[in-house]
Amino acid sequence: MKSIVVNGAGEYISDAPIPSGLDYCCHQHELGTLVALYSDFGLCYQGFHAQPDEALNEYQRFNSLDVSLRNQVITQDKPLHLIGTDFQLMVWQRLCKLSRSDTSSYSHFAATCQRPTAVRAIASAIARNPVAIRVPCHRILPKRGGTGQYRWGNAIKHQLLRIESNQF
DNA sequence: CGCACCTGCTTCG
DNA sequence: CGAAGCAGGTGCG
Numbered sequence: 489m490k491s492i493v494v495n496g497a498g499e500y501i502s503d504a505p506i507p508s509g510l511d512y513c514c515h516q517h518e519l520g521t522l523v524a525l526y527s528d529f530g531l532c533y534q535g536f537h538a539q540p541d542e543a544l545n546e547y548q549r550f551n552s553l554d555v556s557l558r559n560q561v562i563t564q565d566k567p568l569h570l571i572g573t574d575f576q577l578m579v580w581q582r583l584c585k586l587s588r589s590d591t592s593s594y595s596h597f598a599a600t601c602q603r604p605t606a607v608r609a610i611a612s613a614i615a616r617n618p619v620a621i622r623v624p625c626h627r628i629l630p631k632r633g634g635t636g637q638y639r640w641g642n643a644i645k646h647q648l649l650r651i652e653s654n655q656f
Numbered sequence: 657c658g659c660a661c662c663t664g665c666t667t668c669g
Numbered sequence: 670c671g672a673a674g675c676a677g678g679t680g681c682g
Contacts (some may be wrong), residue, residue, distance in 0.1 A: 575666065594677055608675050609665040617675045630677070639677035645676090 491571045493529050496622070498584030504529040504569055509558045512540040512546070519647050522620070526561065530569035531634060533564050534619045536640040550616060579613035589652050593631040615639060634638070 493501040500556040507527035514523050517536070518587050523543035525533040527571045544557050551571055570580055586592070592600070617625040617639070624644045630636040638645035 573667075577678075598677090603665080605663080606665050607677050608663070610675055612666070612675050622665090625676085628676080632678075635676095642676090 489573060490577060491569070492577060494570060494581055494584070496567070496570050496584065498623075499582035500581075501567060502529075506553065506571065507532060507555055507569070509556045510544065511558045511561045512543070513561050513563050514540060515563055517621075518651070519644050524563070527542065527565060527569045530567040531564075531619060531622065532569045532571070534622060536620065536638050536644060545650060547618065550618065568622065570618065572613075572616070575609070576613045576616060579610060580619075580623050581615055581619065583614070583625055583628075586627050589627075591627045591629055592648070594628055594636075597628050625651075642654055 491504050491506050493504050495501055504527070507529075510525040510527055510532060512523060512525050514521055518523070519539060520536045523537045523540050525543055525547055535543055535545060535546060536654060537543045537546070540557060544555065547553070548555055570577055572580065579601060582597075594611050594614075594645060595604075595607050598604055598607045603610060614625045614628055615637070617623050619642055620640055626638060626648045628636075633648065635642060635646045
């Protein structure tokens with residue numbers, strides 16, 4: 489398990505301590521309320537939730553951590569502060585390199601990660617992406633068609649893709 | 657379509 | 670180290 493800070497392109501910036509407290513910010517996305525959780529080093533979590541504590545619960549459960557909610561803040565443009573195994577971090581960083589409306593299948597994405605046969609492991613790592621939208625896990629789709637699964641709801645994944653493809 | 661079966665790899669105990 | 674668990678893929682009807 490490592491805890492690192494990366495920029496918007498997924499490039500490594502530095503290591504960082506595991507957060508003990510997080511600031512939060514709720515803002516309206518056209519598909520729902522988006523809750524962001526910030527450590528002192530960057531954006532740790534972003535997901536579709538009605539309440540900030542739901543987001544915190546998710547974050548704690550996924551990372552087996554005990555973290556407190558601190559202050560409400562306004563939307564901040566910060567780097568990402570990600571916690572995960574080497575493998576997960578590699579996958580998330582790779583996702584950040586996808587440009588807008590650049591979608592791919594799970595198997596193709598696995599190949600671009602240099603793990604062409606590890607499709608299921610890659611999919612598991614994608615599923616644990618803690619930062620919706622900024623880490624564009626929604627751009628990875630089943631080869632057979634359809635939009636596949638999404639941690640915050642399949643309908644939202646579908647809509648995100650529609651929005652991204654329409655803006656061209 | 658849906659289903660059964662297969663798969664390789666990561667993760668956790 | 671072994672076993673569980675996968676946001677997948679394939680082939681068949």
